[in-house]
Amino acid sequence: MAIKNQIKQSLIIAFWFMILTFPIMVIKVNTIRHTIDFRWANLVGVGIVTFFASMTWNYFLRRNEDQKKKEMDDDIPLIHRLLQNDRFRRPFLGVVAAFFLAYPFVFPMYHTSIMISALVYVMLGLGLNIVVGLAGLLDLGYVAFYAVGAYAYALLNLHFGLSFWVVLPISALLGTFFGVMLGYPVLRLRGDYLAIVTLGFGEIIRIVLENWDSFSNGPRGIGDIPAPTFFGHQFNQENTMVYIYFIVIGLVLMTIFFVNRLENSKIGRAWIALRDDEIACQAMGIDKFKTKLTAFALGATWAAMGGVVFAAKTSYINPMSFTIWESITILCVVVIGGMGSAIGVIAGALVLILLPEYLRAVSEYRMLVFGALQVIVMVFKPDGLIKSVRKVYTFNVQEKAIHEQTNT
Amino acid sequence: MNKPILNVKNLTMSFGGLKALDDVSISIEKGQIAALIGPNGAGKTTFFNCITGIYEPTKGVVEITPPGKNTQSLRGLKPNYVTERGIARTFQNIRLFHGMTVLENVMIGRHCRLSSGIIKAMLQPPSQKNEEQKAVTDSYEILEKIGLEKYVNDMAVNLPYGAQRRLEIARALATDPFLLLLDEPAAGMNPQETKELDDLILWLRDNENLTILLIEHDMKLVMSLSDWIHVVDYGKKIAEGTPEDIKANSDVIKAYLGDESDDA
Numbered sequence: 001m002a003i004k005n006q007i008k009q010s011l012i013i014a015f016w017f018m019i020l021t022f023p024i025m026v027i028k029v030n031t032i033r034h035t036i037d038f039r040w041a042n043l044v045g046v047g048i049v050t051f052f053a054s055m056t057w058n059y060f061l062r063r064n065e066d067q068k069k070k071e072m073d074d075d076i077p078l079i080h081r082l083l084q085n086d087r088f089r090r091p092f093l094g095v096v097a098a099f100f101l102a103y104p105f106v107f108p109m110y111h112t113s114i115m116i117s118a119l120v121y122v123m124l125g126l127g128l129n130i131v132v133g134l135a136g137l138l139d140l141g142y143v144a145f146y147a148v149g150a151y152a153y154a155l156l157n158l159h160f161g162l163s164f165w166v167v168l169p170i171s172a173l174l175g176t177f178f179g180v181m182l183g184y185p186v187l188r189l190r191g192d193y194l195a196i197v198t199l200g201f202g203e204i205i206r207i208v209l210e211n212w213d214s215f216s217n218g219p220r221g222i223g224d225i226p227a228p229t230f231f232g233h234q235f236n237q238e239n240t241m242v243y244i245y246f247i248v249i250g251l252v253l254m255t256i257f258f259v260n261r262l263e264n265s266k267i268g269r270a271w272i273a274l275r276d277d278e279i280a281c282q283a284m285g286i287d288k289f290k291t292k293l294t295a296f297a298l299g300a301t302w303a304a305m306g307g308v309v310f311a312a313k314t315s316y317i318n319p320m321s322f323t324i325w326e327s328i329t330i331l332c333v334v335v336i337g338g339m340g341s342a343i344g345v346i347a348g349a350l351v352l353i354l355l356p357e358y359l360r361a362v363s364e365y366r367m368l369v370f371g372a373l374q375v376i377v378m379v380f381k382p383d384g385l386i387k388s389v390r391k392v393y394t395f396n397v398q399e400k401a402i403h404e405q406t407n408t
Numbered sequence: 409m410n411k412p413i414l415n416v417k418n419l420t421m422s423f424g425g426l427k428a429l430d431d432v433s434i435s436i437e438k439g440q441i442a443a444l445i446g447p448n449g450a451g452k453t454t455f456f457n458c459i460t461g462i463y464e465p466t467k468g469v470v471e472i473t474p475p476g477k478n479t480q481s482l483r484g485l486k487p488n489y490v491t492e493r494g495i496a497r498t499f500q501n502i503r504l505f506h507g508m509t510v511l512e513n514v515m516i517g518r519h520c521r522l523s524s525g526i527i528k529a530m531l532q533p534p535s536q537k538n539e540e541q542k543a544v545t546d547s548y549e550i551l552e553k554i555g556l557e558k559y560v561n562d563m564a565v566n567l568p569y570g571a572q573r574r575l576e577i578a579r580a581l582a583t584d585p586f587l588l589l590l591d592e593p594a595a596g597m598n599p600q601e602t603k604e605l606d607d608l609i610l611w612l613r614d615n616e617n618l619t620i621l622l623i624e625h626d627m628k629l630v631m632s633l634s635d636w637i638h639v640v641d642y643g644k645k646i647a648e649g650t651p652e653d654i655k656a657n658s659d660v661i662k663a664y665l666g667d668e669s670d671d672a
């Protein structure tokens with residue numbers, strides 16, 4: 001029964017594709033002899049290939065659904081099981097730490113440079129994860145805050161000679177400030193409307209940077225941005241890359257540390273509750289607007305810090321680095337990685353940023369392959385590469401009894 | 409001298425042409441268990457929504473006099489501020505946080521009584537840790553009071569229906585209210601669960617110093633629990649009085665019991 005329907009559906013799809021591709025696959029105009037060739041064999045080919053592709057696609061989709069029904073919520077991703085298991089946690093984290101420590105010394109500078117980009121996206125992803133994954137606010141203008149950070153470093157250095165380490169905290173504050181300023185008017189909107197307006201705001205910032213020549217140097221951008229110094233010491237080019245690499249590692253660790261604490265606090269609970277049910281949340285005394293604004297502003301804080309690192313690494317920035325495309329990429333990192341899951345976001349950033357770099361081998365089809373992979377992930381793993389497993393509060397009854405005994 | 413704890417005067421709520429509430433006045437005394445009854449669509453839930461700030465009433469006065477405090481108006485306040493002032497509610501269609509455990513649901517209720525902000529959440533000084541720990545134990549104690557402690561670490565969605573309704577009450581209680589608004593708390597409960605709910609509501613009034621206003625269709629429950637009953641029909645208040653008065657009131661019988669006798 002189901003199989004019959006399946007075949008029927010696939011036949012229709014195949015037929016439809018045959019019609020769609022008819023003009024390009026079948027008709028061929030011979031310009032020399034002024035005749036038209038009909039390549040009927042191609043038509044048959046398209047039909048057969050589409051039919052089988054559709055059948056396999058459906059087969060995997062159904063298998064996926066069956067599995068989901070069986071497992072329900074119990075399928076905790078492997079990596080979480082590893083991390084929860086005391087025997088594996090230490091060795092696992094040890095291997096990961098050793099890998100990242102050794103990385104810049106083992107691989108050539110080019111790879112270190114790519115890894116830095118990926119790690120900056122980890123930071124951005126974790127920041128956006130607060131906004132999208134935890135608080136459930138679809139923000140398509142996230143890149144605006146990234147730009148704020150990058151331009152803050154470039155301009156403050158250009159005009160006042162402020163160094164990387166001075167600008168980093170300043171830009172974090174600037175990010176928060178811009179987050180509040182932009183969030184204030186737009187956070188009254190919800191869902192799609194919020195997405196559209198944030199998209200607009202992101203573009204406004206870029207267009208301002210492009211056109212306010214006297215302020216931002218317009219489309220020419222700003223160059224000669226110095227790399228970070230180590231207590232006043234400037235490394236050579238290669239060592240600078242290594243140095244920035246470790247700065248980013250440090251920042252990523254700090255991000256994970258703070259985001260984790262936020263997530264497991266009063267405010268983190270409020271974000272998750274707000275995502276679940278706004279009305280009930282307000283009835284519990286949670287200020288909807290303030291809670292959303294906090295998420296938005298905190299996300300912006302991390303974006304701005306990411307921007308500073310980006311500017312320091314590339315030493316040249318212009319508005320073209322901060323297009324809507326960038327926002328989409330960061331959003332993909334969060335969604336493909338696994339919304340709400342820090343480990344997922346890290347995996348997402350590494351895959352999404354490293355993959356296109358290494359796919360340069362198949363350069364022409366790079367974006368095509370990349371897009372196809374994303375679609376496949378979304379179809380077969382709708383929760384992202386690594387599903388979010390929230391640390392829930394568990395109450396230990398015995399613990400409480402002891403607690404009370406000591407109190408009385 | 410003793411002002412009513414909740415005083416609603418001439419409340420009107422229009423949705424376009426429809427007057428869901430039309431000039432309704434209701435006042436609730438401290439320590440009362442009051443009921444708001446009426447046929448489906450009479451405007452009962454809308455009444456709750458107007459008090460708790462989910463809707464802003466088209467017209468009318470909503471005043472509270474919390475025990476030991478001055479009279480203040482609630483009109484135009486956002487729902488979270490109404491909750492902060494000490495009014496908690498449950499929902500007719502259960503609105504628990506599905507992705508959270510039972511304990512966490514109650515902890516969300518504690519939210520507005522906790523003081524730690526973002527900076528403290530990130531730095532986790534001892535004061536913040538203690539507060540979190542206290543929120544956990546407080547929430548557990550509330551669950552014990554309501555009799556849900558055995559579910560403490562379960563996901564809220566996995567609870568039996570009756571327990572979900574009780575969890576809504578536990579969560580409301582966590583906000584430290586003086587007035588509790590219950591929207592059809594017995595809906596979907598079996599007779600045993602309804603009996604337990606009856607006991608719980610009485611217990612809450614007597615031991616937690618709560619004033620309770622409940623919307624309910626279960627006439628047996630309403631008649632046995634309530635000190636005072638308000639009846640609305642088509643957005644208009646048609647009667648109020650003791651359960652005996654209401655049972656004998658011909659308008660009520662016509663409007664409510666006549667229409668919905670199978671519900672009673």
Ligand SMILES: Nc1ncnc2c1ncn2[C@@H]1O[C@H](COP(=O)(O)OP(=O)(O)O)[C@@H](O)[C@H]1O
Pocket residue numbers: 423426428446447448449450451452453454455
């Ligand atoms: N947000 C709304 N918009 C339009 N009409 C509404 C809205 N909320 C309630 N109503 C209408 O108000 C009337 C009263 O509804 P309600 O208060 O839910 O009744 P009940 O007494 O059953 O709780 C109904 O006719 C309902 O359709």
Ligand SMILES: [Mg+2]
Pocket residue numbers: 452453454500
């Ligand atoms: Mg109702």
